[in-house]
Amino acid sequence: YxxxxxxxxxxxxxxxxxxxxxxxxxxxxxxxxxxxxxxDGEERTFNVMTLKDNQIKDENNSEIxxxxxxxxxxxxxxxxxxxxxxxxxxxxxxxxxxxxxxxxxxxxxxxxxxxxxxxxxxxxxxxxxxxxxxxIKTEHKVGERILGEDPESGKPVSVKIGRFGPMAQIGTVDDEEKPRFAQLKKGQSIETITLEEVLELFKLPRTLGEYEGKTVSVGVGRFGPYVLHNKVYVSLPKTMDPMTITLEEAEQLILEKRAKEAERHIKQFEEEPELEILNGRYGPYIAYKGNNYKIPKDIIPQDLSLTNCLELVRIQDEKGETSSAKRGKRTAKKK
Incomplete structure (x- = not known):
């Protein structure tokens, strides 16, 4: 529909x-x-035979x-x-x-x-x-499918709906070792996925090599595929496959994220580590103690001193114009 x-x-x-x-x-x-x-549709070929003036015309056409x-x-x-x-x-x-x-x-x-x-x-x-x-006690969860056995461990391989959506599992909760889990890729379904496709999912995370003396690995999490380096996660673009991405491509993604982070941080103050001027979705703002504060358009953020920032914080707190950094919602002042 x-x-x-x-x-x-x-x-x-x-x-x-x-x-x-x-x-x-x-x-x-x-x-x-x-x-x-x-x-996306599929191309289908069909044959058309036309009789005209006692002559049969035979041709192949295609359609989506x-x-x-x-x-x-x-x-x-x-x-x-x-x-x-x-x-x-x-x-x-x-x-x-x-x-x-x-x-x-x-x-x-x-x-x-x-x-x-x-x-x-x-x-x-x-x-x-x-x-x-x-x-009612059921042997398996609703929607769970047993696909076969893992050739390496001999444990059952299944797919089902988990806390964060469709997932694959090797082993059961009754085993001495904890079961292994993997998220299904976008476009895969527990109704149609095969044992071979599920086993491919468990090849992640995989190590790509080292960069700057730290291990670079690629995996798939709740929010999709990612590159992990020095405890920093970088999301993979939709055009990249976690099974084929190279170390060089991962390094490029890491550098691009660093550049974006550098652009986001406009100014910091050693005297007040909790206060920082950041570049956000709607322009520059002040972040201080879990709250966000607007910077007037006629002020250049780089020119603000710590005293100027604290004054803007004080004025907006008094007016109840503070917004929570966690939810991005207004927190009006109680009277």
């Missing part, structure tokens, strides 16, 4: 109201049940099929959650249930029925379903 066609489907099934459509679509994307994107644009694609997490709810809560995951609840809401709003009686009727059926589901 596109966002528009999904809304039309919700209307057709009687699910939700106009005011709930946008929050619903936003929520399923924020929780990563679906992701919005494009899908299966291409999608700005569609909502279900993720592994969305598929697993949907399968679980459909299996254990079929009465709730039913189009007619949602539509009937809307009618109940209308009756409550019109004063024809008490909301407490509606809630009691719902929980009389829902609560036992929850208790029964909690009591």
């Amino acid at each position: 596109t966002e528009a066609s999904l809304v039309r489907k919700l209307e057709e099934l009687g699910i939700g109201r106009p005011s709930t459509y946008a929050p619903t679509i936003s929520t399923i994307q924020q929780r990563e049940y679906v992701e919005k994107g494009n899908k 099929t299966g291409a999608e644009k700005s569609k909502l694609f279900p993720t592994d997490t969305g598929i697993v959650v949907n399968d679980f709810l459909t299996e254990y809560f079929p009465d709730i995951l039913d189009y007619n249930f949602t539509a009937s609840v809307e009618k109940d809401f209308d009756e409550i709003a019109e004063g024809e029925v008490q909301w407490t009686s509606i809630m009691k009727t719902f929980y009389d059926k829902f609560h036992p379903s929850v208790e029964n589901t909690l009591a």
